[in-house]
Amino acid sequence: MTGSSTAAALVSGGLDSAILCVDLLRDYARVQPIYIRSGLRWEAQEMVSMRRFLEEVADIRIAPMVVLDEPTADVYGEHWSTAGVGIPGAETPDEAVYLPGRNLLLTIKAAVWCRIRGIEALAMGSLGSNPFPDSTPEFFQRLQELIARAMDGGPRLIRPFATLHKPEVLERGRSLPLHLTFSCIDPRAARHCGECNKCAERKTAFREAGIPDFTPYAA
Secondary structure, three states, X not given: OEEEEEEEEEEOOOHHHHHHHHHHHHOEEEEEEEEEEOOOOOHHHHHHHHHHHHHHHOOOOEOOOEEEEOOOHHHHOOOHHHHOOOOOEOOOOHHHHOOOOHHHHHHHHHHHHHHHHOOOEEEEOOOOOOOOHHHOHHHHHHHHHHHHHHHOOOOEEEXXXXXXXXXXXXXXXXXXXXXXXXXXXXXXXXXXXXXXXXXXXXXXXXXXXXXXXOOOEOO
């Protein structure tokens, strides 16, 4: 426990990272949310949603969200995440929404930002159920070692939810304005589509956690 220090939180607009920002206050005096903009279709709404969530939480220990740029549209090309064609639907497995190298790119960018500012911990909302190769304990351990070697030190990479599943995370944030978060990969007029892989995951998590879902789905 490091109650006198600051932890940065790598955030999207979704449930896990929003809850993480508040949950970190159990152990840290201050939390610095970091959003990294990569040029993906849903990012504008994610940023709006995260800011609304933090405004509603209104805890002075959570700093205003910092936005960094790490463009990947030129790398992914005509990918569903940039072009909007072939969006993984509700019936697809988790693997369908894998974005190659995403955790690597985002973590390194945020880690450099933290290192320059002397922030000693960088938190991510990665869950125990995440099936991707860049979300394993081994990956983050080796990445932390690489970061420390490259910058002669650097933030510790922490994953407070690494042993949890999404319904368990929702339970930790039950009292928070979760309806203001945003999890959709196919937004419809700034609303959740209700039909994509991530919307299905969101609905299932609320149902399994036994928490009312007040998300305004388009479908």
